[in-house]
Each structure stands twice: as structure tokens, then as C-alpha cells.
Amino acid sequence: MVLKLKTPTVPATEEQATNAETARFxxxxxxxxxxxxxxxxxxxxxxxxxxxxxxxxxxxxxxxTTVLKAALAAFDNLDENQKNHWLLESAKF
Incomplete structure (x- = not known):
């Protein structure tokens, strides 16, 4: 069994990329x-x-944003039980 692949055709560009453009890319x-x-x-x-x-x-x-960052920093420093407590409490709001 032989697979025949279709070759994609790439449209020719009018201008070639410069070395500087290639280096930036x-x-x-x-x-x-x-x-x-x-x-x-x-x-x-x-x-x-x-x-x-x-x-x-x-x-x-x-x-x-600063207030939210402070709240997340405080949350990150809680132990697992306190984190779980506040996750459950937040669902009540």
C-alpha cells in the first residue's frame, strides 16, 4: 500500500525577508x-x-489590585484548615 501525499502550495512572496527581520523573528x-x-x-x-x-x-x-494581592498573600499564609474554612465561608456570600 502506497500513500500519496498532497504537497501544499505556498504562495510566493514578492519580497524576501531581510536579515534584520529574520534575526528579530x-x-x-x-x-x-x-x-x-x-x-x-x-x-x-x-x-x-x-x-x-x-x-x-x-x-x-x-x-x-493591591487589596486583592494582599488578601491572596494572607490566604497563602493560612494553614490548610483555615484555608478550607474560608473557602467554605466564601460560598455563603
Whole structure:
């Protein structure tokens, strides 16, 4: 049994890439992500959590992002039982 493969046709480009463009392409592909660079994350909060976040941001004069980071840092330092407790409590809001 012989398989006959179809060869893809690649459209010819009018201009060839310059060495500088090729070098930029290669260096961009091999570049490692910058450590510590912020990542955009989207999620949904209930009205109750949004109100808490907003109230703390106003009270402290910090941004909502800073307040949320502080809450996550505090949560990360809890022991397993406390984490489980607050995970269950959060479902009540």
C-alpha cells in the first residue's frame, strides 16, 4: 500500500525577508518570559465581594489590585484548615 501525499502550495512572496527581520523573528521566539512581569487575569466577583474590595480600597487608599494581592498573600499564609474554612465561608456570600 502506497500513500500519496498532497504537497501544499505556498504562495510566493514578492519580497524576501531581510536579515534584520529574520534575526528579530528568531530572537523574539527564543526570548524567555520576563520574571515578575504582571499577568492580566479576568474573573467574576459577586456584588458582595466587589463591595468588600471597593470599601477596602477606599479605606486604605490603595488600588483594588493591591487589596486583592494582599488578601491572596494572607490566604497563602493560612494553614490548610483555615484555608478550607474560608473557602467554605466564601460560598455563603
Amino acid at each position: 528568531i530572537s523574539g521566539a527564543t526570548r524567555k518570559p520576563t520574571p515578575g512581569k504582571a499577568k492580566l487575569v479576568n474573573f467574576r466577583l459577586s456584588e458582595a465581594f466587589d463591595d468588600i474590595l471597593e470599601a477596602e480600597a477606599i479605606r486604605t487608599g490603595q488600588s483594588r
